[in-house]
Amino acid sequence: MKFKSKNLGTLLLLVLISISSYAVQNDNGEEYAKDVLHLFEINGSQASYKQTVQAIILHFKSQDSNVPNEYWQKAEFEFLNTSIDQLVKMLIPIYQKNLSHDDILAMIKFYESDAGKRIANKIPTITTESMQAGMIWGESIGKKIKADIENKGYKIRLPFIPAE
Numbered sequence: 001m002k003f004k005s006k007n008l009g010t011l012l013l014l015v016l017i018s019i020s021s022y023a024v025q026n027d028n029g030e031e032y033a034k035d036v037l038h039l040f041e042i043n044g045s046q047a048s049y050k051q052t053v054q055a056i057i058l059h060f061k062s063q064d065s066n067v068p069n070e071y072w073q074k075a076e077f078e079f080l081n082t083s084i085d086q087l088v089k090m091l092i093p094i095y096q097k098n099l100s101h102d103d104i105l106a107m108i109k110f111y112e113s114d115a116g117k118r119i120a121n122k123i124p125t126i127t128t129e130s131m132q133a134g135m136i137w138g139e140s141i142g143k144k145i146k147a148d149i150e151n152k153g154y155k156i157r158l159p160f161i162p163a164e
Contacts, residue, residue, distance in 0.1 A: 033092050035104045040088060042111045044123025049084045051124050052131075 040046045057076045061067070095104065110116045149156050 029096075032096055032101050032104065035101065035108060036092050036095050037088060039104055039108050039111065040091075042108065042120055043116070044120040044127075046084065047124040048127040049087055050080055051128055053079050053083055055128070055131075 040049075054076060057072060057079065061072050099107075111120050146156060
């Protein structure tokens with residue numbers, strides 16, 4: 001099949017548009033990711049992630065073990081530096097699917113305001129206390145469900161509730 005120069009020109013134009021569209025999309029993806037990372041830094045999320053890693057390490061450290069203190073120090077350093085990056089990489093596509101770049105920029109603008117900074121300062125504490133409340137709530141619900149099941153004559157051993 002022979003292409004006429006007009007068809008070839010149209011084809012080349014379409015290819016060029018596709019390539020530049022991909023390049024713009026790729027740049028926007030990188031800009032988007034950079035802005036989401038900045039948002040996590042200023043809105044308290046990154047500090048919350050760090051507190052979560054520290055709480056997990058503290059939980060394991062409090063268990064009866066012969067693990068030396070040097071291990072815990074190295075583990076905390078390593079997981080703070082690698083796990084948070086992994087989490088952020090996992091979260092960016094979720095944000096991208098649900099929020100436009102303009103939404104992210106608006107949130108950045110808010111968190112850079114005085115009110116946003118005050119709120120961001122409280123986010124790690126709110127997150128930690130909310131997680132603790134959620135764990136207590138979840139344990140309570142689990143015990144009630146287990147009791148209800150057993151009151152009806154069934155037997156169940158739930159993995160998250162210790163045997164009594």
